[in-house]
Amino acid sequence: MTWLRQDKVLFGALVGTISPNIVPYITQSKTSRDTWKALANTYTRLSRGHIKQIKDNLKNISKGSQSVTYYMQAIKTKVDELTTLGKPLDHEALIEKVxxxxxxxxxxxxxxxxxxxxxxxxxxxxxxxINK
Known part of the structure; x- marks a missing residue:
């Protein structure tokens, strides 16, 4: 029974540290092991199409009428996804995008x-x- 309590703590820590947009991928997980398996299955498959989709999404982000914080968060989320997939965006390219x-x-x-x-x-x- 001790391991169940420890697993619940670990599971809670995992859920608490991942990005909210990733949580739907692990909703069916009951243990920390299930969570790790779900994340691995989702993010270890490097598909050219998936990477292209993220890059296209990043390219299409514009500030528009949204807040600066929301705009910057949207960019950072896509950049982090690319980095997770082993395709980090060059810093200069990131600055140019912003x-x-x-x-x-x-x-x-x-x-x-x-x-x-x-x-x-x-x-x-x-x-x-923001200061502007």
Whole structure:
């Protein structure tokens, strides 16, 4: 019975640490082992089509009328998915994606970032966009 309690704790930790958009893949799991198996079956199969779909989804993300935080979260989720699949996005490409998909309201921020001599982080861009 001790192992059941420990497994429930581990199962809870797994569920609590994964992204909410991944939770549907493990809803049928009853144990931590089932959870790991479900995640492995979902994410270890590198399919060219799946990677292309994620890249297309990333390409189509634009800020539009959504909040800066939601916009940045959407980008980060897709970038993290690509990284998980062993296809990380180059940092420069990530920065270009963020800057290319926001409207002219943020032109000053775009100009400042583009004129920097040092590489800016994703978190720093997020902060600058929020402060705008």
């Amino acid at each position: 800057l290319d998909s926001i409207d002219d309201t943020f032109q000053y921020v775009i100009d400042v970032i583009n004129s920097c001599d040092t590489i800016i982080t994703f978190d720093e861009i997020h902060e600058k966009l």
